[in-house]
Amino acid sequence: MDLTVSTILVAFAGVLLICFMKGAFGGGFSIVGIPLLSIVMDPVTAGGLLAPLFIAMDLFALLYWKPSTWSKPDLVRLLPGLVTGIGIGYLLFRFLDHRAISIVMAATTLIFVSLWLVAGAEAMIRPRSTPKAITAGLASGITTMVAHSGGPPLAMYLLPLGLSKEIYAGTTSLFFTVGNATKAVPWLLLVKPTADVWTLMAICLLAIPAGVWLGWRFHGALDQRQIYRVCYGLLVVTALKLLWDGVSGYLA
Template sequence: MPAPSALAIALAGVFLIAFMKGAFGGGFAIVGIPLLSLAMDPIEAGALLAPLFIAMDVTALRHWRPSTWSRIDLMMLLPALVIGIALGYLALRDLDRHAVEIVMGVVTLVFAAMWFLGGGEIKPRPRSTFKAGLAGLSSGVTTMVAHSGGPPLAIYLLPLGLSKALYAGTTSLFFTVGNLLKAGPWLLLATPSKSVWLLMALCAPAVPVGVWAGWRLHERLDQRALYRACYAILVVTAAKLLWDGISGKLPS
């Protein structure tokens, strides 16, 4: 059995990630990673989360039904996501993951700063196949490398000015596909031990509770408040990516 402190930390991390899934459609798993890293190695945490992500996705799809999916955007995003996950798997094996974290952190901070400097208003922009492909590709790489595929996708979707339900539903389905694709590679990179499987089973009840609580928050937020929350989370996510990347580059 895991130590009570480790179980409490893991439950809190899984609940937080599931909450973000229910409220914003997913993509912000890195917000809960710092909690999990207090109890286990980050690679081990990735193996723990891989099956739990799928459980979160299945639960969230009860709320984010097909009427909340932007099919035109998903058709442009998903093919690039598949390629991005494949590249991310190679990056985990052969490339410097900290460099990827630093670049993604800087790009996300610049994007969020432009929104704040512009007065925090959403000015809908036309769709772009190129931007959608770049977002899907970048999201695939970062979700595989750092469990942080949210920022690239948000950088593409937020300026479109989608309704809050359409934004969350599209994001949810996008990461449902991504999490299904990356579960196998992650389990190959870090095969869970018996203790991790046990911890996973003990954390599973936090998934539906967290998704439901997040969805309730989504229902209470108006359009502007939801978008403000998304941008605020982007800043937190970018700061975490920068911290992980820079600290990983520093000599030990």
């Protein structure tokens, strides 16, 4: 990666978009900003750049998503699987077929959204389930470690619970705060960022306050139904991105 003006501008815009998503939805849709970063750097370098920045983004987002917005019963069920999944993802990082994982996650997400469209929001409401929560946390941990795409498994567990928009966003925010803090060191060990990458990180830190604040204001402007519709729409975008990553990887 060359530290040019264009690299700085594109990376800054990508981080700003990711921060906006964290402010608006608490996290989980960070992958939508990664295509911007891939314009000026390879995915592995982008992962090394984002790993420490995610921690700063999450800590700033928690200024808005306070403990009163966390669904503690769900977090108790989700977090052990998340940490375990990150550990598995780290151990298997060099051996996993990232393309296949992306395709499977994309297909699962699209099926989930299709069921919501066919059945309707009310029919998709489900009670809490410890096995489902553990599975969602584990899947999220693995996919966030190998592809920064841990949002879909978590959303597929949380959205059918019918949580309020604030509780959904706050729970997601804390979930990824724990996940991003856990995976930061493994990612840095895998990537070993250069001096230019560290410099770019420092510059991109400036995007965090404005991005999170703008996202939080956007969240406040939407009602419960609108937030859920946007979340399902973003799941489609995320799934299509993962599908493209997987399929294009095999065709390359």
